[in-house]
Amino acid sequence: MMNFTNLLLAGLATGAIYALVAIGFTLLWQTSQTINFAQGEFVMVPAFFALAALNVGMPLPLALLVGLGLSMLVLGVLFKRLLVDPMLRHGVLPLAICTMALSIFLKETVKEVYSAEASRFPSFLPGGNLSIFGTTISIQSLSIFVFALCVVVALQMFLMRTSTGRQMQATAQNPYVAKLLGVPVERMILYTFLINAALVAIASFLISPVYLAKFSAGETLGLAAFIAAIVGGFNQIRGAIVGGLLLGVVDNLAAAYVSTQYRGAVPLFLLIAVILFRPQGLMGRAEERTV
Amino acid sequence: MSRSLLLKGFGLLIVAGLIFIPLTLNRYGIYIMSLWAIMTIAAMGLNLTLGYAGQVSLAQGAFVGLGAYTVAIMMSAGFGFWLPLVLAIAITFVVGWLLGYPALRVQHHYLAFVTLAFSTLVFLVFRNEEWLTKGIYGIMGFKRPTAFGVSFQKPIEFYYFTLAALALASAFVAWLVRSPWGRAFLALRENPIRALSLGVDTRRYTLMAFAIGSAMGGFAGALYAPLVEFVDPTPFTLALSLNLLMMVIVGGSGFFFGPFLGAAIGVLLPEWLRFAHGWYLIIYALFVMILLIKTPTGILGIIENMIAARKTRAASAARAAASATLDKA
Numbered sequence: 001m002m003n004f005t006n007l008l009l010a011g012l013a014t015g016a017i018y019a020l021v022a023i024g025f026t027l028l029w030q031t032s033q034t035i036n037f038a039q040g041e042f043v044m045v046p047a048f049f050a051l052a053a054l055n056v057g058m059p060l061p062l063a064l065l066v067g068l069g070l071s072m073l074v075l076g077v078l079f080k081r082l083l084v085d086p087m088l089r090h091g092v093l094p095l096a097i098c099t100m101a102l103s104i105f106l107k108e109t110v111k112e113v114y115s116a117e118a119s120r121f122p123s124f125l126p127g128g129n130l131s132i133f134g135t136t137i138s139i140q141s142l143s144i145f146v147f148a149l150c151v152v153v154a155l156q157m158f159l160m161r162t163s164t165g166r167q168m169q170a171t172a173q174n175p176y177v178a179k180l181l182g183v184p185v186e187r188m189i190l191y192t193f194l195i196n197a198a199l200v201a202i203a204s205f206l207i208s209p210v211y212l213a214k215f216s217a218g219e220t221l222g223l224a225a226f227i228a229a230i231v232g233g234f235n236q237i238r239g240a241i242v243g244g245l246l247l248g249v250v251d252n253l254a255a256a257y258v259s260t261q262y263r264g265a266v267p268l269f270l271l272i273a274v275i276l277f278r279p280q281g282l283m284g285r286a287e288e289r290t291v
Numbered sequence: 292m293s294r295s296l297l298l299k300g301f302g303l304l305i306v307a308g309l310i311f312i313p314l315t316l317n318r319y320g321i322y323i324m325s326l327w328a329i330m331t332i333a334a335m336g337l338n339l340t341l342g343y344a345g346q347v348s349l350a351q352g353a354f355v356g357l358g359a360y361t362v363a364i365m366m367s368a369g370f371g372f373w374l375p376l377v378l379a380i381a382i383t384f385v386v387g388w389l390l391g392y393p394a395l396r397v398q399h400h401y402l403a404f405v406t407l408a409f410s411t412l413v414f415l416v417f418r419n420e421e422w423l424t425k426g427i428y429g430i431m432g433f434k435r436p437t438a439f440g441v442s443f444q445k446p447i448e449f450y451y452f453t454l455a456a457l458a459l460a461s462a463f464v465a466w467l468v469r470s471p472w473g474r475a476f477l478a479l480r481e482n483p484i485r486a487l488s489l490g491v492d493t494r495r496y497t498l499m500a501f502a503i504g505s506a507m508g509g510f511a512g513a514l515y516a517p518l519v520e521f522v523d524p525t526p527f528t529l530a531l532s533l534n535l536l537m538m539v540i541v542g543g544s545g546f547f548f549g550p551f552l553g554a555a556i557g558v559l560l561p562e563w564l565r566f567a568h569g570w571y572l573i574i575y576a577l578f579v580m581i582l583l584i585k586t587p588t589g590i591l592g593i594i595e596n597m598i599a600a601r602k603t604r605a606a607s608a609a610r611a612a613a614s615a616t617l618d619k620a
Contacts, residue, residue: 035400037533083580090587092400093347097540098583100533105576112569223411223529230404261419268408272393275405279397 005135007252013141014210015228015248016148020203021221022228022240023155024196029234030172031192034084035096038103039200040222045106046071046201047121047213048114060122068201076197080190103218111215123209144206151202152241155195159237168192220264224251227271233281242283246270313450321446325518327558328453329511332460334538334550334557336507341536342545343468344500345480346394350406352531353413354383354505356524358512360417363430363522372436372517379513380506387505391498410532417524429523436517443517453514460507465547467503476500480545541579543591552590 021043028034036042050067058066083102087095125143129136159165170178171188179185203221211217224247232243247267254266274281313324337351358379365375393405417424424430435443436452443452467473475496478486487493516522534557542553560578564571586593 035403083584086584087587093544094540094583094587096400096403097537098580100537101576101579101583104572105580108569108572108576112573223407226404226407230401234400262415265412265415268412271408272405275397275401276393279401 003256006138006141007256008249009137009141009145011249011252012245013144013148013248014207014252015245016145016152017203017207017244018221018224018228018248019241019244020148020151020199020206021225022232022244023152023237024199025225025229026234026237026240027172027192028196029229031168031175031189032080032084032088033092033095034088035092035099036196037096037099037222038106038218039225040218040220041103041106042071042075042197042200042218043204043207043221043225044213044215044218045075045110046204047208047217048110049074049201050205051114051119051121051213054122060124064124064205067205068198071201071204072194072197074197075200076194077190079197080193084193103222107215107218114215116215118212118214121205121208121213124205125209140210144210148202148206151199155199156237164188164191224267227267230281231270231274233283236281236283239281239283243281246282309454310451313447318446321450322518323558323562325446325450325453326515327554328450328457329514329518330535330538330558331550331554332457332514333508333511334535334542334554335460335464336504336511337535338504338539338544338546338550339464339467339476339507340500340504341539342549343473343480344476344497344504346391346497346500347399347403348390348406348501348504349403349529349532349536350390350410350413351504351508351535352527352529352533353410354387354508355512355515355531355535356413356417356527357383357386358509359516359522359527360424360430360512361509362513362516363433364423366433366516367430372438376510376513379509383509383512384502384506387508388498388502390505391501394497394501395494407529407532410529414524414528417527424524427523429521431521433517433520435520449518453518456510456514460510464507468547472496472499537579539589541582541589543589543595546589546591546595549589549591 021039024042025036025039028036046067049070050063053063053066054060079102083098084095087098123140125140125147127140130139130142131137157165159169167178167183168188168191170181170183171185172192175185178188207221208217225244228243228247229240230243231239231247232241233239247270250270251263251267255263258266309324313321316324333351333355336354337348340346340348340351361379361382362372362375365378366372390406390409394402397405418426420426421428435449437443438452441448443449468476475486475491478489478491479493479496479500483493515526538553538557539550540553541556542549542551556579561571561575564574567574582590588596
């Protein structure tokens with residue numbers, strides 16, 4: 001039982017991180033039809049920005065801020081300006097291929113410039129174990145889960161309650177009408193890229209202490225983000241949250257109860273089943289099928 | 292007239308180059324050329340599925356793997372080369388057909404993700420089912436084939452074997468895209484609903500596009516196994532599928548010669564960049580990104596655009612000349 005509780009908690013913790021990444025993924029898709037195959041690498045890179053800052057001798061909070069700022073600049077602004085903007089008018093597929101090339105680029109650059117080895121990454125959240133009613137609970141998992149949840153709630157508040165957030169939603173739903181209504185569509189799209197960059201940076205700082213910072217860390221993360229986004233519903237933030245949490249829990253429980261060899265297969269079956277029987281995702285609206 | 296002669300001459304030059312240049316290469320160079328021929332076959336299959344029929348697939352690498360494993364497992368069991376080859380093509384054809392069913396339900400990025408999941412699942416099977424695939428240790432100890440009493444053991448001999456296979460595959464695809472089938476594929480890509488209303492059995496052709504494209508992947512895999520003489524799961528990760536997709540798009544999706552060019556860039560360019568050591572993949576990725584930004588329809592796409600632009604210019608010049616004479620009259 002204690003084992004199960006901890007597995008569930010660890011699953012929710014990784015699931016919450018997946019959700020952050022998946023939310024960014026769906027945001028990019030909604031506002032600019034970008035299927036970002038480099039999303040996993042986007043999660044891997046900020047940790048190295050922060051590590052570089054740490055190596056210069058900055059204290060951890062400052063280094064994390066630098067990492068966040070750099071990733072918003074590089075993975076947000078530069079990514080949009082240099083890659084997405086010139087490619088967007090050519091359709092979804094060439095842009096998707098471009099992001100595949102970008103993922104190779106980011107991975108190899110980190111490997112060559114920083115290191116091919118996995119690096120330890122300090123956590124800014126408390127660790128250790130806590131005993132409640134005779135069950136031991138990992139504080140790290142709990143704090144990751146709570147922190148990620150807070151980020152998601154803050155994002156939702158921003159999107160629902162503020163004027164900018166509503167304008168971003170309008171842009172995502174129908175850019176033409178939004179433009180007619182006076183929404184600065186271009187700037188809203190840029191904000192989306194910035195938010196995505198911030199989300200992946202936060203995910204990076206949360207997950208790197210657990211799984212170490214490594215150039216190849218993005219491969220599994222990117223796949224998890226795709227699956228979470230699609231299982232939940234590609235056109236819904238809510239969906240990405242549900243998909244992420246579900247995936248994290250399923251993944252962890254499958255590793256313990258199915259088989260460690262095929263733990264990776266369970267989420268894939270989930271993905272195929274959802275796409276075939278409920279293509280709009282568990283939480284999503286049915287998307288009009290393009291002809 | 293003279294242009295078509297020029298093109299024929301150019302084609303002959305390339306074929307002659309493919310035949311004679313490897314004679315001057317060392318073992319590794321010949322290996323790379325053979326790999327190019329094999330990857331071209333796999334990319335041609337994907338080009339049928341994606342470029343002609345318009346169905347996105349991220350699973351071509353998995354089919355290359357299925358073909359390679361079929362041949363490796365059966366050859367180790369002492370079956371020669373030809374029966375395993377036929378079986379590899381048949382298996383990938385059937386599995387490709389089955390993978391086509393999701394395409395009847397979902398399109399575009401959803402389809403991409405189904406095939407992506409399939410690709411990763413196949414990799415897991417290669418890695419985990421040790422009783423069949425020997426897992427991460429891989430299969431070795433099978434020989435290259437002999438045909439009509441000729442042995443293809445040496446690298447250069449096997450290179451000519453792959454080149455002949457490439458010629459065969461090219462002839463097949465050239466015939467296919469000109470046949471009513473090819474037209475049906477194009478109709479499927481351009482406007483499936485209109486195709487359906489014109490009496491094209493879109494359901495069957497969608498499945499066929501997947502099955503034939505996958506079978507060509509299997510064919511490529513069946514050649515890959517005897518080329519490397521060792522089969523393990525690592526080459527058949529999702530990365531291979533993504534690479535093949537990149538080859539098709541970079542070369543020019545929907546163009547007959549696109550895969551040839553794309554595979555040349557995907558296989559040879561990284562080798563030429565070896566002097567840059569660890570940086571070569573970085574340069575390669577940069578190159579692909581810049582290329583796609585400059586020519587999103589692939590290299591052959593930009594050539595076609597140039598020809599079209601020239602024709603338009605010529606036509607408008609002719610029109611201007613004609614209207615000038617009209618004005619005078």
